[in-house]
Amino acid sequence: MSGLGKVVRSGVRHRRVQTLVLGLATTVAATASVLGGSLLAASNGPFDQAFARQRGAHLTAWFDAGGASAAQVAASAHAPGVSAAAGPFPTSTVDPQDGSELGLPAGVNLPPMTVVGRTDPGGAVDTVTLLQGSWASGPGQIVLSDAYDGPIRQIGTKLRFPGLPGDPTVTVVGLARSVSRTADAWVSPPEISALTAPGTPGGYQMLYRFTAAGTPAQLATDRDAVAAAVPRGAVSGTLSWLTTKRGTDRNTALFIPFLLAFGLLGILMSVLVVGNVVAGAVGTGRRRIGILKAVGFTPAQVVRSYMGQALIPASIGVASGLIAGNALAVPVLSTTAEVYGTATAGIAPWVDVAVAAGALILVTVTAWAAALQAGRLRTVDALAVGRAGKTxxxxxxxxxxxxxxxxxxxxxxxxxxxxxxxxxxxxxxxxxxxxxxxxxxxxxxxxxxxxxxxxxxDTADVVIHTFGPPPGAGQRSPVQQRPATVAPTAISPSAITTVVTAQPGTGWWYGTADTDVTVAGVPGSTTVTTFTGDSSRAGYAIVTGRWFRGSGEAVVPATFLTATASRIGDTVTLHARGRAVPVRIVGEVFDPHTQTNEVLTDGATLSTAIPDLRPTAYSIHVEPRTNRSDYIDALNRALSPLSLTATASGANxxxxxxxxxxxxxxxxxxxxxxxxxxxxxxxxxxxxxxxxxxxxxxxxxxxxxxxxxxxxxxxxxxxxxxxxxxxxxxxxxxxxxxxxxxxxxxxxxxxxxxxxxxxxxxxxxxxxxxxxxxxxxxxxxxxxxxxxxxxxxxxxx
Incomplete structure (x- = not known):
């Protein structure tokens, strides 16, 4: 064995180029494989563990109280395929305002909130994890979800609801997390009546687990079974656990196909390089093989010697690839801990073990196949043949x-x-x-x-903000990650557009306003962006369908279509300030935004529900050969009576x-x-x-x-x-x-x-x-x- 070891070490030492190639090839393959495997594990592991631990809801369903009674909703727990259920819980959608504890800027309101009446955080389905404080046990108390879009994170914060009778005020007594994203907040069930506007029937929520719910097709069958158990039209919305999982895993999921493709290239190249290098070493070392056999080496020992010459640099390359893969994966996985509130988001040990074992087995098999020729060579033939190829x-x-x-x-x-x-x-x-x-x-x-x-x-040249000093071009409100509902100035939009259209050099313009609404079946709030002017120039890429052409039409990203289980041509209902606003989806836009629950529509669509909704920004594109700086100076002089300022639009x-x-x-x-x-x-x-x-x-x-x-x-x-x-x-x-x-x-x-x-x-x-x-x-x-x-x-x- 010592003689064989000397032969292996000598081959590695004298074939430095081949050794370097083998090491680098396996390094690339191991690095990409560790990255792809670790991200695949990270995208499935934390959510699946949390979902199993909290007995998450496979399906969350909302029912219109005017279409089904509480007893009829409760009877849906016996629908075919249901293995466990919780509810019915009374629900309401409210528009909170802070009680001055948050110190929000003037005109900035909180997003709308879906509140569920629930006695305790436990139950057969969707055990809510209490992170801070206590559960709501009486009137005037509320527990907020940590996934709520607003900036509230302190126990004791007071929220007001001025749009409801008696202007009720509640105090935040706890912060909690639901892996199923079933609500923005929870109160005791009797408190729901105080948070429901007069004349509205309210609603109920049911949580279900099914015996088979692992695929969209199975969940569609389960959803149909639940809908069939209640009066027709009573189901106002549903949320699948697969949709929630896809949303929480979106950041890491984007990397996986990309890294798997590189991993495939690296693996195939490593196989090619190993086979090519070993076969080349055998082809050019025939005389050496003959000498080894002449001094007593068996064919199996000769084969093992060439395999060893490949395995030594490959092992070093695999070790280097594991280190590099783990190091590169850390910044990519850093968001996972934040999403699930876990202490760590490191590499799963089995990924390193699987990559190392798989790479070495692959190298061993490839080197063995390429080295078999050395074992089959006859000693006399090997000694007699020179280096040159066959004539x-x-x-x-x-x-x-x-x-x-x-x-x-x-x-x-x-x-x-x-x-x-x-x-x-x-x-x-x-x-x-x-x-x-x-x-x-x-x-x-x-x-x-x-x-x-x-x-x-947005390819505009100039932008006008209408809500005082803007946070900055391309920036968001400092109090939230999502766009806040910002109240513009009281200046009439027509006064602004008159100045803009009259300004020499104006090519086209459009105004935008953001507001938050709720959509049944979609957790949290949905941001609606309304447009005035030539909105077709806003620069959104259309995937399918077309841009909206008037009131009642809207375009949405793919994530909204998935969340609402809708398609182009379907109508969804937006709930804004107690009013139901139906909109027809006419197109899908490509908008890879952090806030994926988005609806883009004409400014007239919400004019009845929110009559005071006005554009907070106007985007302007100047005509060709118009100097932008001179245009901005002239436009600012015209805007000075309105106390507004135009600035150059900068790319994000x-x-x-x-x-x-x-x-x-x-x-x-x-x-x-x-x-x-x-x-x-x-x-x-x-x-x-x-x-x-x-x-x-x-x-x-x-x-x-x-x-x-x-x-x-x-x-x-x-x-x-x-x-x-x-x-x-x-x-x-x-x-x-x-x-x-x-x-x-x-x-x-x-x-x-x-x-x-x-x-x-x-x-x-x-x-x-x-x-x-x-x-x-x-x-x-x-x-x-x-x-x-x-x-x-x-x-x-």
Missing amino acids: GRGQGAARLAARLPIPRPVSLGLALPFARPARAAGMVAAIVFGTAATTFAVGMASSLNWVQEAKNH GSSDVIIALDSLTAALTLMLIAVAALGVLSTVVLQTRERVRDIGVVKALGMTPRQTIAMVLASVVTVSLAGGAIGLPAGLALHAATVPAMGHSAGLDFPSAAIHVLPAPELVLLGLGGLLIGIIGALIPAGWAARTSTIAALRTE
Whole structure:
């Protein structure tokens, strides 16, 4: 065994290029696999654990009290498939205002709140976790969900409801968390009557667990069973646990298809490199294999020696990949702890174990398959065979290249790969992976830039804020992460639009106003953005359907369609200030915003329910050849009687998720390109050393060092062009499959414009990138061949 160990160590030490290639290839594969696996575990583990621990609701249903009695709603607990149920709980939607404890700026109100009457936080379904304080046990007490969109986080805060009889006031006595997102707040059941507007029937909430609820199809069956157990039309909305899970996992889910694609590239490339390097070592070491067998090594020992030469650098590479993967995953997983309130969001140990074991098993099997040839070689044949390949191979290609009107060293180099077709195929495969990785990375970066532009969407030149000093262009209210309901000035919108339209240089404009409403079945509040003016110029990318054309029509993102189980053409009901406002969905927009419950509609849609809703900002695009600075100065002079100010509109910065994806793309792509180039380097080194005597002969016949370099570089041109031609469409196909998968995992639909982002000139350059990879990989062995003296080359066997 000691003799075998010496052989393995000697092979690793003397084949430094091959050792480096093997180590880097396994590093890339392990890094990407750890990232993908850890994010996959993080996107499923915390929510599933919390959901199981709290016996979360598979389905939350809201019922109209005018369509079904409490007894009829309670009877739905016996619907087919129901394994456990809780309720009915009385519900109400209210518009709270703070009791001055929060210190909110003037005109900033709290988002609407869905309140549920519940005696205690326990029960057979949806056990609510009390984080602070106590449960509401009497009148005037309320427990807030930590998922409520408002800034309230202190026990003892008082909330007022001036729109209800008697202007009731409640005190926050606790903060709680529901994994099912069943409510924004909880009170004792008798308190619901004081929080329900006169003349409204109110509603009920039921929570269900089912025997089969793991897929959307199963939940659709369960939902139909519940609806069939109550009078027709009594169900006003439902919420699936899969929708809640998808929303909470959205940040990490976006990474998973992207990293899995890189992991697949890394794994396939590592298999290719291991097989190519071991097979090349066997092919060029036949005499050494014969000597080992002559001194007593068995065929199995010879095979194990070559496997060991592959496993040592592979083990180091896997260890490096585990360290790099864990380090890169930490910032990506940092949001998971915040979402679920857990203490840590580290790497699952089984991911490291699985990646390490899988990578080493893969290397072992690949190296064994490539090293079998060494075990099958007869001792006499191995000792008798030199390094050169079999005579006759590539002769046809050599004769054809000689007829080409090109320098003779170049024609000799072009014919070299055909003498070793299997080795040339390995080099082609390495360049295919390198080109595919580059194409995939460039396409991914372009798609992410498109996403960022679609997220910013506003291409206006000038903006006018109508609510006093704005928090800053592109910024949100400092008291909330979501847009607050901000009261604009009392200035008539018509006075503002008159100034804007009369200003020379105005091209087009639109005004926007944000308000919060509730939609049955959608947890929390939904932000409605209303538009006046030429809203079609707002810059939102349409996925399907069209932009709204008037009152009663709306466009929404894919996440809203999922949350409401609706489609284009359906009508949803918005509840604003006690009024029901039906809107018809006419289009889906691409809007990857943190607040995914969004509705975009015409300003007239909510004019009846909220008559005082006025634009808080006007976006203006100036005409071509109009100086923006001069336009702003002139517009501010015209606005001075209204005490308003126009400012230049600035683009929003890139989101943290997109920055992280860009960084990971660059890092992993550079590693894959380096592996591809080193794969070419390894093959060309073997090819050059194998033909060193031939190089000595042509040098003796007068070939200069510069011509020698040209010959070696020419030997990779054909395979590089072939690899680039294959790798380009492969990279485009991988990109076209990964981008929609990233969107679907995050609950978004990507339009074709986000996928087909590479123009023809870039595609040509990416295709030629394979040639660049090949030349870079061949430069070092070409220099070595040029520096080798003629005498030393001729003496080499």
